[in-house]
Amino acid sequence: MPIRINITSIFVDDQAKALAFYTEKLGFVPKNDVPLGPHRWLTVVGPGEPDGTELLLEPDEHPAAKAYQRALVEDGIPATSFAVDDVAAFVRELEAKGVTVTQPATEMGPVVVATIDDTCGNLIQLTSPA
Template sequence: MTIRITVTSVFVDDQTKALAFYTDKLGFIVKNDVPLGEHRWLTVVGPDDPDGVELLLEPDEHPAAKAYAAALVADGIPAASFGVDDVHATHARLIAQGVRFTQEPTSMGPVITATLDDTCGNLIQLASPA
């Protein structure tokens, strides 16, 4: 019996704004967009892996979610880490699109990382092999 990650989430302050950022800037595609009252079950996936792990853009309505996300940002801790083929190239492409980075591409031993602001209350780390 194997246990797999199928869905993971980031708390977002606005699902519509988050969807635009994650699709238009980061290049994810919508997997699920199901109305659930005031909010949606809204997931995105990588375009090269449409059946892969889904990222839930989860509303940060719970008071603990807001405090948690704010504390991570205040301490400079990414809420999630995404793999890319080349951090330097991805960084340059996203900078050209107006994405704000809090950490420029930095060598971290076997990986190169950079951290961006997703405009929805999170820092997101990008990582590629060094």
């Protein structure tokens, strides 16, 4: 069995808030939610992909994590990137839900990209084919 990517993670400042944002605004689906000391092992998956790569909503309590997030946000660098079918349409829906779009849908060669604020300390890039 070859190696595979089963999980990827993003630092968040508040797990409950992150779960709400990532499910209600972005449309991810809760997968694992296991109490783990003061925090939770909290993951979501893409809709229609229950066995797909999990996104771990990881507490940013380490001071270096916060500094890392701040430095990325200052320069406008997304913490990670997700794929959608149509960035422009997706971003319109997000704006209607009150999400802050920091970079409107922009064609960049073979892809269309946009950047949003996840309210948990990160910028998130969205991409779709041009």
